[in-house]
Amino acid sequence: MKERLLLVDDDVELCELLGDYLRHEGYEIDYAHNAIEAVERLEGSHPYSLMVLDVMMPGQSGLELLQQLRPRVQLPVIMLTGRGEEIDRILGLEMGADDYLGKPCNPRELLARIRAIRRRSDQAGQQTEFPQQPVELHAIRLDPGQREVRVAGVPVELTSAEFNVLAYLLHNAGRVMTKAELTERVLHRPLTAYDRAIDVHVSRLRQKLQRAGDTQELIKTLRGEGYMLVQEAR
Amino acid sequence: MRWYRSLYWKIFLAIWLSSVLVVLATAVIVGSMSLDERDAEVHETRARALAERMLERHEEGRGFERLQRKPPRGIPGLRITELGSNSPVFDTLPQRGPGASPALTFELDSESGRRYRVQVGAWPQREQFGRFLGLLVSVQIVLILLVSALTSLLLTWLVVRPLKRLRLHTRALAQGDLAVRTDQKLAVRGDEIGELAREFDTMADYVERTLGASQRLMQDVSHELRAPLARLQAAAGLLEQRLGENDPLLQRLNRECGRIDRLITEILSLSRLEALEPVAEAFSVYELVMELMEDIRFQQPDRPLSFELPQSCRVRGNRQLLERALGNVFNNALKHTPVGTAIELTHATVGRQHELRIRDQGPGVPEDTLEQLFDPFFRQRSNVASDGYGLGLSIARRALRILGGSIEARNHPAGGLELLIRLPVA
Numbered sequence: 001m002k003e004r005l006l007l008v009d010d011d012v013e014l015c016e017l018l019g020d021y022l023r024h025e026g027y028e029i030d031y032a033h034n035a036i037e038a039v040e041r042l043e044g045s046h047p048y049s050l051m052v053l054d055v056m057m058p059g060q061s062g063l064e065l066l067q068q069l070r071p072r073v074q075l076p077v078i079m080l081t082g083r084g085e086e087i088d089r090i091l092g093l094e095m096g097a098d099d100y101l102g103k104p105c106n107p108r109e110l111l112a113r114i115r116a117i118r119r120r121s122d123q124a125g126q127q128t129e130f131p132q133q134p135v136e137l138h139a140i141r142l143d144p145g146q147r148e149v150r151v152a153g154v155p156v157e158l159t160s161a162e163f164n165v166l167a168y169l170l171h172n173a174g175r176v177m178t179k180a181e182l183t184e185r186v187l188h189r190p191l192t193a194y195d196r197a198i199d200v201h202v203s204r205l206r207q208k209l210q211r212a213g214d215t216q217e218l219i220k221t222l223r224g225e226g227y228m229l230v231q232e233a234r
Numbered sequence: 235m236r237w238y239r240s241l242y243w244k245i246f247l248a249i250w251l252s253s254v255l256v257v258l259a260t261a262v263i264v265g266s267m268s269l270d271e272r273d274a275e276v277h278e279t280r281a282r283a284l285a286e287r288m289l290e291r292h293e294e295g296r297g298f299e300r301l302q303r304k305p306p307r308g309i310p311g312l313r314i315t316e317l318g319s320n321s322p323v324f325d326t327l328p329q330r331g332p333g334a335s336p337a338l339t340f341e342l343d344s345e346s347g348r349r350y351r352v353q354v355g356a357w358p359q360r361e362q363f364g365r366f367l368g369l370l371v372s373v374q375i376v377l378i379l380l381v382s383a384l385t386s387l388l389l390t391w392l393v394v395r396p397l398k399r400l401r402l403h404t405r406a407l408a409q410g411d412l413a414v415r416t417d418q419k420l421a422v423r424g425d426e427i428g429e430l431a432r433e434f435d436t437m438a439d440y441v442e443r444t445l446g447a448s449q450r451l452m453q454d455v456s457h458e459l460r461a462p463l464a465r466l467q468a469a470a471g472l473l474e475q476r477l478g479e480n481d482p483l484l485q486r487l488n489r490e491c492g493r494i495d496r497l498i499t500e501i502l503s504l505s506r507l508e509a510l511e512p513v514a515e516a517f518s519v520y521e522l523v524m525e526l527m528e529d530i531r532f533q534q535p536d537r538p539l540s541f542e543l544p545q546s547c548r549v550r551g552n553r554q555l556l557e558r559a560l561g562n563v564f565n566n567a568l569k570h571t572p573v574g575t576a577i578e579l580t581h582a583t584v585g586r587q588h589e590l591r592i593r594d595q596g597p598g599v600p601e602d603t604l605e606q607l608f609d610p611f612f613r614q615r616s617n618v619a620s621d622g623y624g625l626g627l628s629i630a631r632r633a634l635r636i637l638g639g640s641i642e643a644r645n646h647p648a649g650g651l652e653l654l655i656r657l658p659v660a
Contacts, residue, residue: 017468024475104464107471193533223524
């Protein structure tokens with residue numbers, strides 16, 4: 001069965017052009033031109049495997065829509081943000097988008113991101129990447145089967161990207177993971193120049209862990225190298 | 235500003251000088267009149283006393299040879315004549331000259347009953363200059379100094395302080411805080427300073443409106459260009475699916491799309507710089523440079539990079555501004571020099587300023603076009619094929635100005651272009 005994607009953008013012609021492009025690559029495509037239509041589509045009979053969401057829409061913006069959907073709807077989301085609007089990107093990732101892409105964008109690039117996220121969620125379903133059994137380090141307990149994280153017994157809500165970052169760092173505790181490595185393994189795409197997606201995910205993850213009671217700053221930043229989850233607590 | 239140029243000292247000097255002049259003039263005019271009267275009295279008393287003593291001596295039969303030879307100090311010429319016999323008793327009045335006519339004449343009765351006429355010559359004038367000097371060091375002048383200082387303080391408090399506040403507002407406006415207006419205390423004043431403050435507000439309104447309008451226009455145009463560009467790129471994508479990726483015309487199409495995209499991004503980021511929120515906190519330049527170096531290493535892994543920067547290097551303001559500025563400076567070097575050549579960053583602290591020098595090993599730039607590097611869309615004449623410098627360096631200059639810094643370019647004596655960035659130490 002073909003995968004079905006939802007394109008949400010107020011630009012009708014652009015939707016049609018991108019739709020044609022993606023159909024040619026083997027996807028089923030539906031459109032929504034504003035937030036209300038998008039919600040209707042999502043509640044309709046077709047299950048979507050991914051949503052491409054434009055930030056700048058009249059009425060309810062893409063960010064507001066995402067905020068409304070998360071965490072109830074776990075569908076992977078790629079945000080289309082205006083170029084240079086770093087704040088939108090960071091906000092988008094914080095609200096639970098899985099990745100972002102500057103608009104206007106090359107459709108080939110959009111396709112690559114869609115494929116990366118699809119690969120990622122397939123693997124999350126099949127769990128080929130990591131062992132299934134729960135991992136425990138310090139006060140953190142991560143259960144890949146349940147996709148659940150607890151800090152000192154308290155459950156922590158993580159987006160799928162944050163969950164994957166943590167899982168990857170936990171499995172490689174004590175080793176420095178470069179940004180490029182993390183981007184490839186967690187976001188399933190190559191790192192690009194001025195790409196801060198991983199940094200945003202890590203910093204959000206760190207905040208959430210700290211709020212849940214991790215006082216030791218387990219995730220270290222190594223400038224110019226990458227990130228590391230410390231093996232030994234101080 | 236030198237201390238003596240400050241308004242306080244000017245007011246102080248003006249008040250002090252005018253008070254001193256008024257007091258001196260009064261003293262000279264009024265004082266000299268009263269002094270003349272007093273002097274005359276004193277002189278007559280002294281002359282009478284002297285004449286009485288001399289007549290006593292005369293009647294006792296003692297002579298005044300000694301006095302005749304050496305007249306007493308402070309007493310001008312003196313002539314005493316016995317009235318009955320009309321014979322002179324004593325005479326030191328000169329026969330001719332300016333002192334010949336007596337300034338004072340009175341008659342005197344001696345104890346023996348004889349009557350004498352006493353004629354006194356003119357007293358020498360006391361020197362005006364001496365009296366003036368005496369006034370200068372007198373208590374009055376010290377009082378005037380004190381009062382002028384106090385009055386100046388008061389005036390300064392009334393005039394200079396609000397002016398200083400107004401200056402702060404003006405500076406904020408110049409540094410790009412277009413929303414700045416004078417505070418209520420200034421604007422409600424009824425005097426000229428209040429007027430100035432209200433005029434300032436009107437000007438700030440105008441500046442904000444004008445700049446805001448042109449910025450909005452730029453932004454709107456760029457935004458509006460984006461939608462058709464996105465459709466163009468999508469259409470090119472569709473064409474690519476039909477013709478294959480390697481079609482040269484398609485590659486050309488994609489390249490031009492990329493160019494327009496970059497241009498729009500630059501225009502938007504230029505107009506957005508001013509809209510960035512001012513931040514009062516300091517941030518680490520060291521960490522920022524580390525991040526940028528990482529990005530460069532990612533873009534061009536073969537590029538030799540070096541930097542010398544103390545970890546303590548910090549700057550106050552919005553971090554995004556410096557990130558944009560330094561990023562553009564580095565990108566400029568990456569774009570215009572061969573991949574294998576080095577880019578180096580060095581740091582020095584000069585006074586209260588950080589000096590960052592970013593030097594590449596490229597061919598440099600003709601001397602007469604160095605300043606034009608910072609003009610929007612400046613293009614080297616010899617280098618028509620390249621993309622031009624675009625907006626990168628003019629964005630950098632604008633961002634640094636907002637941070638209170640500056641940037642200039644020069645050709646390094648040993649070759650290569652060197653950009654010098656100055657920023658105030660946090």
